[in-house]
Amino acid sequence: MEDTRNKILLARYVAPVFTPRDETRNVNYSIIPKYVNYLISTGVQGILVGGSAGQGILQPNSERLSVARAFIAAADGRITVIVHAGGVNYEDTLSLCRELSVTEGVDGIMLSSPMFYPYYTYSGMLEFLCDAGKACNGKPVLYYHFPSLTRLQYDVVDLVKSLKKRLRNFVGLKYTANDEEIYKRLVKQKIKIFLGFPSMTLVGAQTQGGQVSLITGPTNFVNGVMVRIVDLVLEGNSRKAKTIQKDLDDLMTMVVVEQELMSAMTHVMDFVGLPMGPPVKPLSDLTESQKRIMKGNLNKVGSEGKYIDMLDRYDAHTETASIYTSYLLIGTLAYLFYKLVNTKVNSS
Ligand SMILES: CC(=O)N[C@@H]([C@@H](O)[C@H](O)[C@H](O)CO)[C@@H](O)CC(=O)C(=O)O
The missing domain is CATH 1.20.5 (Single alpha-helices involved in coiled-coils or other helix-helix interfaces)
Known part of the structure; x- marks a missing residue:
């Protein structure tokens, strides 16, 4: 456990990988080795498989496992591998945790609160997370906090305190929210924190310096930009870092152009040179006109040139x-x- 725990603590730029699909929406396993090599070339130090970008919650357990295995094989020990096991069904979640706990190459397991019914009590949710965490048999566990998706209202700092007490293998969380005060309270808890929103990169670097860690959708295609923002802050050039952060925020606003985030983000990968195909059903693909709008937007100019040139390339x-x-x-x-x-x- 110590080994894998350290691998999680050390990974700072982690890509929540998409699940690549072919035109018929079957998983495109053949592109995974190139995808992982490309991510490593952009400075990525870890991957999160089956997170929201990977659409894990919409996949059957068998596919979640086979996709995780393909990414583990491609990573070949070079980077940290975290796999998301969160789901809606208690038994399925626990069984996935058990499988992953004995899968070689899994460095950590991420758990989310079950979605759809936001009615269960706080203690019910805590029970669910602790049972799933125990089913990970000592593998490091991270909690996936994403209140705008789960619609759950609770104090995440309290939840972290309880998880620290009740789950020996709990190492930290992915904070996919933008409340800076809560983030700063979490930092005081001395746990691993991955920021989930790219718009928090600058604040993260200003708060945690070289310890800031990110798992954001765009890590897949603009990791270089995020590394640059952090480096600029570390060099004391916060002014420039702020300008680049604004470019990144504008890029994301334009990329998402009034459409479903998931299909929009996977489509950006076409411009990177690694097409990820359509998302899993029921998520819909972009229309041709949406694709044209995105292309036009990417060709607009930011503070240093065209947005399209901010993208990492395969x-x-x-x-x-x-x-x-x-x-x-x-x-x-x-x-x-x-x-x-x-x-x-x-x-x-
Ligand atoms: C739904 C989604 O993809 N959320 C992203 C965000 O980083 C998102 O891409 C970004 O905020 C869009 O601007 C990450 O939190 C995703 C993520 O880490 C994951 O796939 O688990």
Whole structure:
């Protein structure tokens, strides 16, 4: 547990990965290795599989597991892997937690409050989270706080205090909200905090300095920009950091252009060079006219140039080059082995 706990504590830029799909909405497993390599090339230090960007709650457990396994294989120990196990059904959630707890390569498990019925009591929710947390069998657990989706009204600082007391493997939370006061109270709890909204990057860097950690949808396509905002704050250039934060906020407003966030964000990945396909049903894909609006918006100009140029890009050449490098290495080793065997045969 200590090992994986440290991996979670150290990961600061974590991408909540999309679940890539083909045109028929089946999972597109073949793109996952390239996707993970691309994320690593942008400075991402971890991934969250099956979060809201990954649409885990809308997937059956079997698919959640197979997608998690594919990302774990692609990550190959190079980055931290957190898997979201939160769901609406108690038994399904616990069974997913149990499976993930014995899956090699899972560094942490994220749990959310069940949605749809916002009527259960605070203690009912706490019970649910503690049971699920225990089913993780000692694997580090993070809580996913996202009040605008769950519609649950409770004091998250109180919840954290209770989880700290009752769950030995609780390490922190993903704070997907923008109340700065609550965030600062959470910081005092000395737990791992991942900020979930990109608009909190600047405040996060100003509050936690080099400890600020993010899991935001756009980490998938503008991680470079977020790293830059944090670095500017660390260098003492908060003024410039503020300008770049505004560009990031404007980019997000334009990208989301009156449409469903999920389909809009996955469509941005087309401009990165890694198409993620349509979202899972019942989420709908963008219409052609929405796609045109997004393209037009991305070509507008921010403080340093076109918004489209803020996006991280997938470099297919690097990928091809590394495949060639591997072939070259295998070829060289095979040749050396052949020479060695030949020399031995000739000298005997
Ligand atoms: C619904 C959603 O995707 N929310 C994003 C936000 O970062 C979101 O992309 C952003 O606030 C949009 O501006 C993250 O909280 C997602 C996330 O971390 C996850 O997939 O679990």
